[in-house]
Amino acid sequence: DAMVIQNPRYQVTQFGKPVTLSCSQTLNHNVMYWYQQKSSQAPKLLFHYYDKDFNNEADTPDNFQSRRPNTSFCFLDIRSPGLGDAAMYLCATSGSATGNEKLFFGSGTQLSVL
Amino acid sequence: GQSLEQPSEVTAVEGAIVQINCTYQTSGFYGLSWYQQHDGGAPTFLSYNALDGLEETGRFSSFLSRSDSYGYLLLQELQMKDSASYFCVSWGGSYIPTFGRGTSLIVHP
Numbered sequence: 001d002a003m004v005i006q007n008p009r010y011q012v013t014q015f016g017k018p019v020t021l022s023c024s025q026t027l028n029h030n031v032m033y034w035y036q037q038k039s040s041q042a043p044k045l046l047f048h049y050y051d052k053d054f055n056n057e058a059d060t061p062d063n064f065q066s067r068r069p070n071t072s073f074c075f076l077d078i079r080s081p082g083l084g085d086a087a088m089y090l091c092a093t094s095g096s097a098t099g100n101e102k103l104f105f106g107s108g109t110q111l112s113v114l
Numbered sequence: 115g116q117s118l119e120q121p122s123e124v125t126a127v128e129g130a131i132v133q134i135n136c137t138y139q140t141s142g143f144y145g146l147s148w149y150q151q152h153d154g155g156a157p158t159f160l161s162y163n164a165l166d167g168l169e170e171t172g173r174f175s176s177f178l179s180r181s182d183s184y185g186y187l188l189l190q191e192l193q194m195k196d197s198a199s200y201f202c203v204s205w206g207g208s209y210i211p212t213f214g215r216g217t218s219l220i221v222h223p
Contacts, residue, residue, distance in 0.1 A: 033211075042201060042213040043157065090156055094211075101145050101164075101205045105156035 003027070006091050006106035013081050014114050021076040021109045023091030029104070032074045034066060035090040037108075043090055049074065078111075086113045116140050118214035120202055125220045126192055134187045134217045136202035146178050146185045147203040147211070157201060160187065189219070197221045 004025045013019040025032070030051045035043035047066045048055050054066065063085070065077045078085055088110050092103040118138045126132040138146065145164040149157035161169055163178035163185060175188040189196055202214040 040216075040218075042215050045210070045212075048210070101147060101162050101211070102159050103147075103149070103157070103203075103211060105158070108156050 004091055004093055004104050004106040006089075006109050008109060009107060010110050010112070012112045012114060013078075015082065016080045019078050019081055019111070021078075021089050021091075021111070023074045023076075023106055024072050025074075025091075025093045025104075026072070027093055027095075027104060028071060029093035029095050030071065031094045032068060033092045033094075033103070034074070034076050035092065037088045037090055046076070081111070081113045083113050086111055116204060116206060116210075116212040118202055118204055118212060120200075120214045120217050122215065123218045123220065125222065127222050128192055128194060130192050131188065131190050132192060132219065134189075134200050134202075134219070136185045136187075136214055138183050138185070138202070138204045138214075140183075140204040140206040140212065142206040143180070143183075143204060145205040146176075147205065148174075148176050148187045149201045149203060149213075150198050151201065151216070152198045160200075192221050194221050194223065 006023050033048040034046045037043040045057050046060045049068045063079050067075045088108045090108045091106045094103050120136045147162045148160040150160055151157040161176035163176050168177045173190045178185045199216040199218050201216045203211045
């Protein structure tokens with residue numbers, strides 16, 4: 001089945017140790033998003049790509065970066081994780097045509113920072 | 115700017131009907147979506163309204179009034195498994211979905 005896959009499901013890292021989260025999709029969608037979600041809060045948009053066109057939200061910390069080497073894959077790099085970066089990270093995709101505003105989410109990566 | 119308002123929590127009993135309201139202020143608005151999220155899970159799509167009126171999908175319906183910048187999600191014949199968080203999401207600008215803070219629905223037996 002076509003889907004959005006995030007690996008790993010759970011990631012533990014140390015304070016200040018770089019970590020990379022991955023997302024892949026078989027939907028051939030050209031829009032991809034990274035969200036951060038903390039407990040009992042709404043998902044917060046960090047970045048989105050329209051094809052390879054990268055868009056950074058104004059309040060996304062510089063500590064967060066992203067790469068999209070091709071249509072199928074997208075990565076979230078956290079250069080120096082702090083305790084406040086512990087959260088669920090959600091990858092989502094959507095098709096680009098207006099009228100197709102449906103987000104397909106991966107199952108998320110729960111990041112713990114020790 | 116973009117902002118959405120929805121109640122933080124709603125409680126109801128099994129079999130009842132519940133309505134979750136959402137008001138929005140979205141530049142370049144063109145649609146409103148609803149997502150369900152169970153604890154520890156990812157959001158899943160429920161509905162999308164681009165035009166005024168009611169969209170029905172099984173037990174769930176969603177309504178939009180563009181002139182009032184208002185929408186709601188209606189859940190009928192509530193079941194215990196409907197206990198979850200529900201997010202309204204507005205679409206404006208270029209493919210920028212904005213999430214509301216979410217409404218925690220608690221269904222009691």
